[in-house]
Amino acid sequence: MKALKTTAIKTLAALAAASALSWPLAAAAGELRFWTWRNEDKAAYAEFFKDFNKQHPDVKITFEAFEPQNYPTVLSTAMAGDKGPDVMMVRAYGAFEAVARPGYLLELNESNVPGLTKLPEPALKGQTLRADGKIYAVPFATQTMLIIYNTEIFARVGVKPPETWDELLEVSKKLKAAGIIPFANGTATAWQNETLVSALLSSQIGKQFEADIVSGKADFTDKRFVDALGRLQDLAKADYLSPSFSGIDYPSSQQLFSSGAAAMFAGGSFELAPFLKSNPALKMDVFASPVLKKGDERLVGIFLDGGYAVNAKSANKEDGLKLMRYFASKEYGEKFANTLGNLSPIPGVTFTDPMLKKVADLNKSSMSYMMAVHFRYQEPSGSVLLQSGVQKMLAGKATPAETGADITKGIATYYAPFKK
Amino acid sequence: MAADLEWPTGRKIWVTALIVPPLAFMATFVVLPILSAFVYAFYEWQGLKREGFVGLKNFADVLLHEPWAPVTWRAFSHNVMVFVTLMIIQNGFGFLLAYALARQLPGYRFHRVAVFLPVILSTVIVALLWKQFLHPVFGLFNKVLSQFGFGMVTTPWLGLSETALWAITLVNAWHWVGFPTLVFLAGIQRIPPDIIEASRIDGVSEWQLVRTIIWPLVAPSATVCFVLLFIGAFNWFELPYLMVGLEGSPYGSTDVLGLYFYRTAFGNQSSGNQDFGHGSALAVLMFLFVAVVSTFWTIRLRRREIELS
Structure with a gap:
């Protein structure tokens, strides 16, 4: 029996030792572990860190990337177990708060990162913990919801980028008559339904509606929102989305557009680089969501992608802050934007890529990507409700009014102004 | 000494x-x-950080209160549908296949391998394969249907709320039917041949043979197939996750408990909120349900084996 006990204890001890060794060790002084979900940007970050090392040759940064879907889980598990990185990329809004709320991140302010507060307010908002109003990350990129179109197809069919919704329908009709799918979009992948709404309908829904939602004056049964949804439903009924759109998932939509089978794609500015990668010969341009009548303000939907943060428990906070100061510099913003083709929110950054320049121009007249920005903090999130609601509506199983009512009802479970 | x-x-x-x-x-x-x-499951959570003790609140929430309860029960009902369907087509068809193979009809050696082949494929491969087959535009399935003059029934199988759950259930049956087939076949082959021979001499019909001799004697195989299917159907996750996504697209019509548990506990792209309390409560309830029901059912099925043998 004793032998059994001793052997058991020894085995357990060996197992414990093995599992302890499998954890990465904490970084030593002068070393920073950097975590991200962007493995594809590894080479770019090697360049950025080289640049940073010109000023701070004593800091060695190691780049570790994780699968995007699991990144939030991996990060918060590591942080909860005090095994987190020294510096890391964090997402924005609700997903950001999941990491910031338990106190895992170091507070950033004007004194430890000078110039931080000069960043645009909407970008900072995505990295601000609502509970204490403090900032915990340096925002790195914004994404824009708009309509991407194939310029060659447009020229061939003889249509111009539309300004109003009626013109959009007219253009779609001509494209369809020419045997081209007007919009590559499908609805099988849930989140694509949310991008459809923002990319196509922002100008109709309008900034005032967003302000009214935030102040609690309006909810999603509002005429502005419901009517806009109705027009989206008409677009689908007229067969201007991809054929059998309810079964077309995100990768299929991307293929339909990049292969030239479809003329337009309602989506995010983050699509531009992958489209070009899968078809380098593709000629594209972008336009903002059409307005209902000429003279209305034309809007794109914007959201913050994420930011860089320092672990509050890092042994190397000082070096981490040095890196944050670099990330917040105009010099970095420029390098980041022009290397990765992303829109840096840092003021004064100039873009060399003409498409990026164009998106930056469209951004001057924008509203937020509403559900992500305001209603991704609790369950059921506004995004989940909008996605499944629009999916159902476009399948013809709910009216726009019912969709608006369902969204309002879902959000009302935690949002006081909607409780009646 | x-x-x-x-x-x-x-x-x-x-x-x-x-x-x-x-x-x-x-x-x-x-x-x-x-x-x-x-x-x-007994605590409130902030992401992965444990807060205060809340007793049975998380359990009550997922079973009784908005916004969790309707989703839980919808997902549960889908699990039940999947279980019943698979019981009929996967186990039922598996038994028929096993009987056909045991009869050693021409080509049975080839078919014995062919039927079992999908079982050894990984779920990821099966899911991707069938997602391509069922694709509304490029998919083989609709193309074949049109070819044979059934063009009017082609549809985006995974995109419609009426067909999506059935489609992935059938894919599951295609993937796994070889397993009950193999188990039943082993059961049938264990029956002493003289029993079957004697009954044939007595002139029983094929149907009587299956119903009164073979079916009762493969009761132990049935127990294994039934209970494993039950556990599998209520813990179903990989196939729906890979084919229709975490949300149970379209609009929750393919949502099952496994998916609901995962997105509640770990969050997803569109909500980012990790809720370990409610997630754990769901996991515990699933575990208890599967453990209790399968235990009692196994006991009953074992008793049936004894009665029948």
Whole structure:
């Protein structure tokens, strides 16, 4: 029996030792572990860190990337177990708060990162913990919801980028008559339904509606929102989305557009680089969501992608802050934007890529990507409700009014102004 | 004498060395996680940070209160549908296939391998394969239907709320039908041939043979197939996750408990909120339901085996 006990204890001890060794060790002084979900940007970050090392040759940064879907889980598990990185990329809004709320991140302010507060307010908002109003990350990129179109197809069919919704329908009709799918979009992948709404309908829904939602004056049964949804439903009924759109998932939509089978794609500015990668010969341009009548303000939907943060428990906070100061510099913003083709929110950054320049121009007249920005903090999130609601509506199983009512009802479970 | 004493000691060490590693492994990776999920379910969580003790609140929420309860019950009803459907087509068809194979009809050697082949494929491969087959534009399935003059029934199978759950259930049956087939076949082959021969001489019909002789004698195989299918159907996750996504697209019509548990506990792209309390409560309830029902059902089925044999 004793032998059994001793052997058991020894085995357990060996197992414990093995599992302890499998954890990465904490970084030593002068070393920073950097975590991200962007493995594809590894080479770019090697360049950025080289640049940073010109000023701070004593800091060695190691780049570790994780699968995007699991990144939030991996990060918060590591942080909860005090095994987190020294510096890391964090997402924005609700997903950001999941990491910031338990106190895992170091507070950033004007004194430890000078110039931080000069960043645009909407970008900072995505990295601000609502509970204490403090900032915990340096925002790195914004994404824009708009309509991407194939310029060659447009020229061939003889249509111009539309300004109003009626013109959009007219253009779609001509494209369809020419045997081209007007919009590559499908609805099988849930989140694509949310991008459809923002990319196509922002100008109709309008900034005032967003302000009214935030102040609690309006909810999603509002005429502005419901009517806009109705027009989206008409677009689908007229067969201007991809054929059998309810079964077309995100990768299929991307293929339909990049292969030239479809003329337009309602989506995010983050699509531009992958489209070009899968078809380098593709000629594209972008336009903002059409307005209902000429003279209305034309809007794109914007959201913050994420930011860089320092672990509050890092042994190397000082070096981490040095890196944050670099990330917040105009010099970095420029390098980041022009290397990765992303829109840096840092003021004064100039873009060399003409498409990026164009998106930056469209951004001057924008509203937020509403559900992500305001209603991704609790369950059921506004995004989940909008996605499944629009999916159902476009399948013809709910009216726009019912969709608006369902969204309002879902959000009302935690949002006081909607409780009646 | 000394040798007599030494032998048991050596044997003891030997036995210990064999038992302790798997025991430690089970304790660390099975018992401990289950126990910790039990504990987690009684707390409020901020992401992965544990806050206050809330007693049975998380359980009550997922079973009774908005916004969780309707989703839980919808997902549960889908699990039930999947279970019943698979019971009929996967196990039922598996039994028929096993009987056909046991009859050694021409080509049975080839078919024995062919039927079992999908079982060895990984779920990821099966899911991607069938997603391509069922694709509304490029998919083989609709193309074949049109070819044979059934063009009017082609539809985006995975995109419609009426067909999506059935489509992935059938894919599951295609993937796994070889397993009950193999188990039933082994059961049928264990029946002494003289019993079957004697009944044939007595002139029983094929149907009587299956119903009154073969079916009762493969009761132990049925127990295995039924209980494993039950456990599988209520823990179903990989196939729907890969084919329709975490949200149970379209609009929750393919949502099952496994998917709901995962997105509640770990969050997803569109909500980012990790809620370990409600997630653990769901996991514990699923575990209890599967454990209790399968235990009682196994006992009943075992009794049936004895009655029938």
